[in-house]
Amino acid sequence: MQDKKNLLGCSQESLEVFFKDIGEPPFRAKQLLKWVHQKGELDFEMMTDFNKDLRSRLKDIAILKTPLVKNVLTSEEGTKKYLVELDSGSSIEMVRIPEKKRMTLCISSQAGCALQCTFCATGAQGFDQNLTSDEIIGQVWLANFYDKNEAPITNVVFMGMGEPLLNFNPVMESVDIMRNQIAYCLSRKRITISTSGIVPQINKLADMTDISLAISLHASENELRDIIVPINKKYPIKELLNSCKNYLSKQTGKRNITIEYILIDGINDSLKHAAGLSKVLASLSCKINLIPFNPFDGSDYKRSTDKNIYAFKNYLVNKGYITTCRITRGDAIDGACGQLVGNLKKTIKGKSLIQHTSIH
Ligand code: SAH
Ligand code: SF4
Numbered sequence: 001m002q003d004k005k006n007l008l009g010c011s012q013e014s015l016e017v018f019f020k021d022i023g024e025p026p027f028r029a030k031q032l033l034k035w036v037h038q039k040g041e042l043d044f045e046m047m048t049d050f051n052k053d054l055r056s057r058l059k060d061i062a063i064l065k066t067p068l069v070k071n072v073l074t075s076e077e078g079t080k081k082y083l084v085e086l087d088s089g090s091s092i093e094m095v096r097i098p099e100k101k102r103m104t105l106c107i108s109s110q111a112g113c114a115l116q117c118t119f120c121a122t123g124a125q126g127f128d129q130n131l132t133s134d135e136i137i138g139q140v141w142l143a144n145f146y147d148k149n150e151a152p153i154t155n156v157v158f159m160g161m162g163e164p165l166l167n168f169n170p171v172m173e174s175v176d177i178m179r180n181q182i183a184y185c186l187s188r189k190r191i192t193i194s195t196s197g198i199v200p201q202i203n204k205l206a207d208m209t210d211i212s213l214a215i216s217l218h219a220s221e222n223e224l225r226d227i228i229v230p231i232n233k234k235y236p237i238k239e240l241l242n243s244c245k246n247y248l249s250k251q252t253g254k255r256n257i258t259i260e261y262i263l264i265d266g267i268n269d270s271l272k273h274a275a276g277l278s279k280v281l282a283s284l285s286c287k288i289n290l291i292p293f294n295p296f297d298g299s300d301y302k303r304s305t306d307k308n309i310y311a312f313k314n315y316l317v318n319k320g321y322i323t324t325c326r327i328t329r330g331d332a333i334d335g336a337c338g339q340l341v342g343n344l345k346k347t348i349k350g351k352s353l354i355q356h357t358s359i360h
Pocket of ligand 1: 121260
């Protein structure tokens with residue numbers, strides 16, 4: 001028997017094709033999207049505006065299936081980290097981050113990552129697999145409907161595991177569902193793709209969408225960036241920043257790019273580095289987000305000292321850059337990308353799985 005088609009990650013356009021193929025009118029797509037992504041309903045039998053015959057046909061040929069939440073860790077300040085298992089048995093992470101007026105969800109696009117940035121726990125694990133659009137939008141679904149007592153998600157950032165631009169089509173199909181007014185209805189400013197800088201894909205993205213873009217720069221000279229973000233050898237800084245300018249040139253209204261810069265003690269955090277950064281970004285419309293390195297087992301890097309963090313930030317502010325410093329949320333629950341799965345893999349090799357469901 002042929003596998004049932006999972007409809008969870010289908011955009012309106014793909015659902016219209018699906019319903020056409022089974023002899024149903026296109027408006028069924030909208031009905032299904034509303035049931036699944038507005039009401040959180042995954043049981044065809046409950047979809048009362050589908051007649052009995054359609055409901056039973058859908059049950060025969062299709063499913064609505066999310067990945068599995070295996071563990072939830074809560075930190076004191078309210079950050080919640082979910083360990084999620086895919087069909088294949090691989091694990092990914094997503095993180096819910098409450099802020100003043102927002103509820104941001106940080107999601108994964110791949111299990112593991114092939115790009116091996118030297119400061120990243122996901123990179124250290126290697127690449128497992130690309131996520132399907134079901135598994136990507138499934139994270140947004142789970143964050144909205146699995147935890148019934150939690151506030152709905154207002155912002156989504158692709159800053160979990162993996163390089164979203166190397167899993168382009170599934171990521172874009174899930175973005176389509178996030179933006180659709182009859183699904184999650186998130187505006188372009190509320191969805192951010194973070195990339196280590198896959199230049200051709202940034203240019204492709206520019207022709208397709210206007211969502212927010214964040215670039216993981218982390219160094220302003222190729223020599224250093226080649227080491228800490230090795231994909232730089234293929235797409236060096238100048239080309240990367242040109243692709244950012246191209247991205248902005250296709251946008252309407254005043255927009256800017258977010259530049260992410262991890263501060264690692266003694267590696268990229270001196271005032272000389274700040275000056276270099278200020279210089280390379282001079283002609284790009286951007287804001288800078290500084291992220292103190294979040295240490296993990298097996299890494300020799302250290303978080304910059306508070307003194308260096310403030311000095312670095314002040315330098316950029318004085319040069320006129322809007323600069324924020326993301327105090328890593330949820331350090332206590334292995335906040336940065338890939339760290340929870342990294343620990344899980346180690347414990348599986350060692351002894352028991354993580355047992356607790358929350359720590360305070
Ligand atoms: N692959 C994409 C998106 C996932 S990484 C990218 O690289 O942009 C998302 C963010 O987490 C990136 O800015 C990355 O640099 C940051 N990050 C990874 N490991 C970290 C660590 N140990 N401490 C702090 N930030 C980290
Ligand atoms: Fe991959 Fe991003 Fe981690 Fe680099 S920082 S290894 S691109 S997930």
